[in-house]
Amino acid sequence: MARYFDKHIRVKQYQKGDLVLKKVDTTGRRASVGKLNPNWEGPFVVKDVLKSGGTTSRM
16 A cells, blocks of 8 residues: 555655745644634745755745
């Protein structure tokens, strides 16, 4: 089953200068705001691409 799902994963390579959005965690929201709050933060600019595949971003 794992091989089937792993076969369909698309790897995204980010480049320096790309704009990305960050998903807002539901635990970080206040209950008084409600469900109409945006699900994404950003856009953020990728300023460095790390060898391990991670990135660092700035606002």
